[in-house]
Amino acid sequence: MQQSELREPRRIIVTGGAGFIGSNFVHHWCNQYPGDRLIVLDALTYAGNRHNLSSLDGHTNLRFVQGDICDRLLIDALLQEEAIDMVVHFAAESHVDRSILGPGAFVQTNVVGTFTLLEAFRQHWNQAGQPTNYRFHHVSTDEVYGSLGPDDPAFSETTPYAPNSPYSASKAGSDHLVRAYYHTYGLPTLMTNCSNNYGPYHFPEKLIPLMGINILMGKPLPVYGDGQNVRDWLYVGDHCSAIDAVIHRGTVGETYNIGGNNEVKNIDLVHLLCDLMDELAPALPVRPSRDLITFVKDRPGHDRRYAIDATKIKTELGWTPAVTVEEGLRRTVQWYLTHQDWWQPLLSQEYQEYYRKVYA
Ligand code: NAD
Ligand code: TYD
Secondary structure, three states, X not given: OOHHXXXXXXEEEEEOOOOHXXXXXXXXXXXXXXXXXXXXXXXOOOOOOHHHHHHHOXXXXXXXXXXXXXXXXXXXXXXXXXXXXXXXXXXXXXXXXXXXXXXXXXXXXXXXXXXXXXXXXHHHHHHOOOOOOOEEEEEEEHHHHOOOOOOOOOEOOOOOOOOOOHHHHHHHXXXXXXXXXXXXXXXOEEEEEEOEEEOXXXXXXXXXXXXXXXXXXXXXXXXXOOOOOEXXXXXXXXXXXXXXXXXXXXXXXXXXXXXXOOEEEHHHHHXXXXXXXXXHOOOOOOOOHXXXXXEEOOOOOOOOEOOEOOHHHHHHHOOOOOOOHHXXXXXXXXXXXXXXXXXXXXXXXXXXXXXXXXXX
16 A cells, blocks of 8 residues: 555645755655645746646646745635645745845745745644644755864754855744744744755756756856865755655654765766766767866855765654665756756846856
């Protein structure tokens, strides 16, 4: 018997469900739990894309609503008319470089938006008599823990917060609000802090799709600083299965760190990607792709190393990542090669202006 047959159908708002991880999560959830009702609430900012969900257009239990998580009236109405019992909250401004150019939107969406959702869900939960099966799942990042030295132990759930960018500071603010709503009001919250994701539907401004697309166009590959910064990389499907595990088996009020056990230096990752593109792309303007690597001015305040200690989610919930970085990168490269019609339109005038500002 499948897990979906053992459970009551849920009625869920997924915020940011047209973005990178949110849309992968919506695909995952619709496949695993087709009897659940899903309301995707997404403002369709530059990072949101209705096409990320177009293969689910015939799914009768899926409703898309274009709207802002700061719009309290809209959220109240959706919670009530859809009799929602769970919010899975992905919506955010998510790119560090954009947070350096303009932090205001990050405070608005990540802090004020999360506060607005929490307040609306608290009222809704109270009006329903505080049912114990309601959940508010907050999706967050390892970046709230700050930067590690080469020999520091990996981030655990008890590592003190030390955010360094406007992005991570605004996510830290939202995490603190979620924590406070559990401790003060008993709101049934769950929180996950995950490392760097990659995979299908990743917006071209982030490292892996940016490098892959630049290789296809024969453009320079801008590696920040000395390229020795370390990130822990997790295939997006593994992130979705981890959130699924936490929603179904996690303890209310708890935080779970999610990571891939894949610490890689940026320059090594770019080398891997170049070699994969040389192998898999039929025609490239420049070959070998490594010839395109260009070291550029470092990102201000660039965190040196992130690493996740995922012992808690492994021992308590039995979750481990299923996809190695080699396999995940191969799948990702193949996806971008066969989905040029998805990413070509994203290289818009707005994107070119953003690119000039960051890489000028
Ligand atoms: P993304 O930028 O690809 O998608 C964000 C989505 O949120 C977009 O669809 C956008 O339209 C929507 N959105 C933005 N502002 C909104 C608003 N005010 N109201 C409604 N919708 C709004 O981001 P992502 O990479 O998919 O990240 C999703 C979540 O996961 C974020 O909370 C992020 O902090 C977290 N996270 C990301 C990573 C990563 O590697 N990308 C790692 C760990 C955690
Ligand atoms: P990114 O994908 O922006 O994720 P984050 O900053 O949230 O970790 O960047 C991943 C790493 O790659 C980070 O150390 C910054 C670096 N990077 C570059 O070297 N060049 C680039 O053009 C980009 C976008 C990132």
